[in-house]
Amino acid sequence: MFDPDASKIWHAITVRGGTAGLADEIAVPTGQNPQAVHGQIVAFVDALVATGVLVDTGRPAPRRRWWR
Numbered sequence: 001m002f003d004p005d006a007s008k009i010w011h012a013i014t015v016r017g018g019t020a021g022l023a024d025e026i027a028v029p030t031g032q033n034p035q036a037v038h039g040q041i042v043a044f045v046d047a048l049v050a051t052g053v054l055v056d057t058g059r060p061a062p063r064r065r066w067w068r
Contacts, residue, residue: 005026006044008022008025008026009022009041009044009045013045013054019041019045022041023035023037023038023041026041
C-alpha cells in the first residue's frame with residue numbers, strides 16, 4: 001500500500017525501531033539532499049502518528065476514567 005520510500009520508512013520503524021540513517025539510505029542512491037529527505041521522513045512519521053497508525057510510546061498515554 002505504500003510507495004517504495006514510505007515502505008522503507010515503515011520497515012525501518014517496525015523492524016529497526018527508528019529512522020536513524022534512513023535519509024542517507026534513500027537520498028544517496030537517488031542523488032537527493034539527505035537533509036531534505038530527513039525532513040520528509042519526519043513529516044511522514046508525524047502524519048502516521050497524527051492519524052493513529054503509529055503510537056508514540058515515548059509519550060504517556062492519556063489518562064482515562066476507570067469507569068469508562
